[in-house]
Amino acid sequence: MGMTITEKILAAHCEGDRVEPGQYVIANVDLCFGNDITAPIAIEQFEKAGFGRVFDAARIALVPDHFTPNKDIQAATRAAELRQFARKHSIEHYWEVGRVGIEHALLPEQGLVGPGDLVVGADSHSCTYGAVGAFSTGVGSTDLAACFATGTVWLRVPESMKFVFTGELRRWVGGKDLILHTIARIGVDGALYRAMEFCGPTIENLPIDDRFTMCNMAIEAGGKSGIVPPDEETRQYCEGRLQRDAVYYASDADAAYVETHEWDVSGLGPQVAAPFLPSNVHPVEELSDVALDQVVIGSCTNGRISDLRVAAEILRGRKAAPTVRVIVLPATQDIYRQALREGLIEVFIEAEVAVSTPTCGPCLGGHMGVLAAGERALSTTNRNFRTRMGHYDSEVYLCGPAVAAASAVTGHITHPAEVAG
Amino acid sequence: MEGRCWKFGDDVNTDEIVPARYLSLTDEKELAGHCMEGTDPEFVRKAGSGDIIVGGRNFGCGSSREHAPLAIRAFGIQCVVARSFARIFFRNAVNIGLPILECPEAAGDAQTGDVLTVDPARGVIVNRTRDKSYRFPPFSPEVQAVIDAGGLIPFTRKKLRL
């Protein structure tokens, strides 16, 4: 019996040449990381346990991205704890405001994650790096504390689900629409404990940024990880930035999958997830009378350069509707710089949009765009749970950058073709 | 252990267990004051130490925040019984030593106010109010070893001979 790409990566990181789904393994990690919410708890546990030294200062990353620039004294204290730990243990992969970005955009961009890697992060969207052919998954703070000490993590080898996409994507349709469609079909626990493997001709033609978006939201279907078999597109992205040797694994033809779905997505239009679950997905047309108070374009899901390009294409020469607050958050400083060079930031400012320094901010209701009772946002982020962006009685709708930008112009949920043709 | 049951539905997410605006807190006692606030703001006034939370499918889905099981444990909840758990919540609970039990039948039947007796060692849950008993499967030996050690930190300390 052959192995899936996920099983091959796991086997390569523990003793033994093969692993079976359901088996528990202690795996060596290539990189482990946490942020200003999860790492302080890990640091406290690490110190209390008397672990002393970290396993490898070069294989740890600390990313202050959630409540930075510090939103209040408590957040500043947490960020200080991160900074002190980074200095004490000479952690090189640590970035201050002005250099930091949202972890799941920053780490691959900095070449810290690549094909064949095994990565764990104390953040649920750590599944994002499957986009570059890594096995990566979210863990908790205690896991991270133990990993700081040992460089290992306990994992149950997941069963794999295969998603084969065929058909050419229509204009204004991208990775976000594909993943929302997927979550709608299988449900928020449809991939519980499993690895989601995205493949097929549509995925082979999908740009890396869209692959990041898809793998990012594997967790929204309960998945342990998402992965796209690495190919030429992956190679081009990783070349010149990857700080480690890449290993390009592929699933064997006779690998076992618990489920296989094959979907022709050539007829798929832009998708929107209504409150309060990412699986509550509708074609954009069905929600076109939903009026908005805020539009957010950013996050680890859709704050990359291609997302900003799509948004700017629609907003160019237009203005945000006077009833809507529009916030754009480039996910990293490099993306911000690139957007500046391409004139996208000017497009946003001329459209009367607020452009923020990279931060998670409103995505988790932290700062930089929190909602009041009764308010409604459309957002390119990944979660629309109750209270996610603010008050208990506020609402979040999820979509890709094209729908977000078009809706920013009209003030209600809008198909991009209505605004930009 | 025996306790009064508080019943919740399917897909209770970590924003409901501890809303993100409290995530810059690390003190367990303070976190306990916001336990379940995102789904039932009155929970901390109604419930008490020694109670048991019963969830539906996919309990604890969403973010990786360990603040969620920490808040539940620090509030004094003895254990969480659910039809199924989201995976990061599951591992966080194992790692911090919060007892969690997957038992679809017991979770389905139980209602708020029922009295449950839970015996993890024997794999039995008894609903005293409804006079019914349920079995649940044991953890894998690997997970049980972490639980027996009292959580991942003591487990790792032992491994590193600290």
Ligand code: SF4
């Ligand atoms: S952008 Fe949102 S989902 Fe992504 S890491 Fe930040 S808070 Fe989490």
